[in-house]
Amino acid sequence: MKKVNRRDFLKTAVGTAALASATGALSGCSTTQHTSSTSNKPSQQGKSVMGLVVDKMDVVRVGFIGVGQRGIGHVKHYCVLDGVEIKAICDTHQEVLDRAVDHVAEQGRPKPTAYTGSEHAYREMLARDDIDIVIISTPWAWHTPMCVETMESGKHAFVEVPAATSIEECWQLVDTAERTQKNCMMMENVNYGRDELMVLNMVRQGLFGDLVHGEAAYIHDLRWQMKEIDHKTGSWRTYWHTKKNGNLYPTHGLGPVSQYMNINRGDRFDYVTSVSSPALGRAAYAKREFDSEHERNSLNFVAGDMNTSIIKTVNGRSIMVQHDTTSPRPYTRHNLIQGTNGTFAGFPNCIAVETPPPAIKAIYEAQHEQALKAWHDGGEQGRKPYPPSFHGWDRDMEKWRKHYDHPLYTRMGEEAKRNGGHGGMDFLMNYRIIYCLRNGEPLDQDVYDAAAWSSIFPLSVASVDNRSNSQDVPDFTRGAWKTGQPLPIIS
Template sequence: MKNLDRRNFLKTAAHSAAIVGTAAVVGGCAAKADGVVLKSQGASVMGLAIPKMNVVRVGFIGVGQRGSGHVKHYCHLDGVEIKAICDTQQNVIDRSVKYVVEQGFAKPDVYTGSEHAYRDMLARQDIDIVIIATPWKWHTPMSVETMESGKHAFVEVPAATTLEECWQLVNTAERTQKNCMMMENVNYGREELMVLNMVRQGLFGELLHGEAAYIHDLRWQMKELDESTGSWRTYWHTKRDGNLYPTHGLGPVSQYMNINRGDRFDYVSSMSSPSLGRKAYTEREFPADHERNQLKFTAGDMNTSIIKTVQGRSIMVQHDTTSPRPYTRHNLIQGTNGTFAGFPNRIAIEKRTREIQSAYDKEYQQQMDDWNASGKKGWEPAKSSYHGWDQDMDKWYEAYDHPLYVRMGEEAKRNGGHGGMDFLMMYRIVYCLRNGEALDQDVYDAAAWSSIFPLSMASVADRSNSKNIPDFTRGAWKTGKPLGIVS
């Protein structure tokens, strides 16, 4: 790009950011007043489908722990050109550039040297989409500037950390008519896809309640002092008290419930436990005069938030990255005909489908045959029912595996990324862009799911009183088309 072009871009981006920032303050107020909806600065992007791209030209901002994996996945997708890579650390740039070249791609251009080097990359005209995998504070600013530069933004979770930022993303996407997708990879896990398929087929009846969580002992990240996630994520526990990371569990449950596509979040109430675990860990693992022992941790070790939807459903969302307990996202969905729950996967159904009932009957008959052959008397195996969990998932996978996973699951596992869900997500992004289809997740999802971050904190600070969740769709949720089961 010519210097003049770059100056014009930066001037436009700065001006647009100022406009968006002003609107965002209004948006923050709108969240506190019932029935107030911001006037759109452009057409709705609900169901946005852009013209087909023959080749998807990609730029990356941030190629550290998460970003380097994204680079690798794009090297194994058809119809992709990796044009540029940006990061502040030369060693991670070199690692990703080396991998790209080894896979037979042309050497991507490199942008580094300052925190704002990415703006030089955004000034180019030969990039279609930008993958953003940076610390949380950069997610919204980089996404906004990406869309303002005429490119589509794909950003790591959470997409925003304040209500003002949520509105910035929505306003910019509507004004520029560009995609802004938060890359909630958990929506592409095998179990989550299967449950979505089950829900769409009505297996659980009318949905009533969901449970979502991110419970993951990450205290060890506090030992990452100079780089990697712990070098910046640790400090969020000293600045906020609420759900710092809501979307991994909430994203799938939201898609089960058609949030923003027939239902939407209405309000949330939140409370936190005491903040004890991280202080105890630093005292045990660091010298008394170490910087980590000077921190005052404010985030409760366990945060529990309850969301009420407009259609009356309830969703429990929990966050705990401090306590010594096994990993779980809960992934529970409950309806009038039964329940699925994760970690471990288990299911209880009142009225079974014919295919599943047949599988149960065969299993029951085999147990009876084995028992009779043993010559023992006085016992008979009980048929499974909704009063007990069924944890044998093979028959459920066989009957309800999502068609996308049936087709791409093995390739996803070969390419890796949280068991393949990262690769499957990237595959779907590229597929939708190349085929002119709407993405599976949009900016309204990014805003709604991320909004629990600041709203849970506001509720905790206000004795757990409920906080209204803005309608980021401005009413379009009433007619939004539910996410279908793609083949």
């Protein structure tokens, strides 16, 4: 890695942060108007990073910014991955910083340098020249500024979701990645879930025919986070519900559907329209759970309990994206993909296809024969069994997994489950990051994915604010989506 002059970097970082602060990037309460028109596309400052491959790294030297609820999980994974050295960890909360540093040492690894003392202590870490990548797990308002400074310091940035909260920030990420030729990957862990990997494999093998529609969601009752006052996610995330009315968190469901549809690699988002329900649930929860004088009861919640956004792609497909972290209902990401030959839907998993593959068709036919025999043996009482068809959901996923489990999960699934992280998906994601860097392969997700998937947050807000009129999604790839190669089925 090119050696970075520490004094020059710190001087540049201060200037970068000043600019970001001026535009509201560092403030979760920013009221900056989010422009959505593609006419505001900035001039390219570097060259495309589509399919970016960097020099192979025998050892990947890692620094962490933020090791609270998400970050500590990443620290634990990098402690068990081969070819990794954990050099430094930064956090403003001494307790979680000590926990992470001690964990690394307890695994028999050299004790990493700790950075704390101010909200900009991470800059001292970025000024080092012995770190290759930085894992960023901080509150949303810090994601883009920290990514930009990481890339400017000569390091690759890996950031939790969403990567950006405004269209301006999306372009900052793209521009900086292209100018510095550094990776900026949003760590969308759900793309590495077993079911999502399996469906990607199904899509690549053409099981559903030509794709026409997808559905994605993050429906997860998180009202309890409002009780996290001084630390943890609720201490800062609660306030986003008082500032923005739209889909505040689109990427968990949208990431996998985007990869199914080859978004930014043969297709791209064209425009989005969005509508929100009334914002009632969080105020009701605060009234029930907190004293009347508590600060939570003084908040004006504006984010609708349910937001529904519809994305149209350039190739004409539609994607429904929903967000609800307020209502008392079961968790779902929908994970629905529909094509000319059938549909897969998640939560719970079910599938219906018009023309199943031969192996599955044989199973269906054998099951139908058994049902017919039982009907005859029973004296032909009741309704004659219908032959299997797409008019009913098949909820028995074991036979489908046998034929379509993703090779990565087949090979690494047990190890992923042992190491944990949302059932192993976090571990698989971190494993793939290190594998690609050590083997000189492009990452599974790039800065254009980070920008496009994250952009639905501010664009949905702009649409809701404008009577649900559609908002253009910028072409963050600057035309490279037309020749971008779909994500392959890796092993």
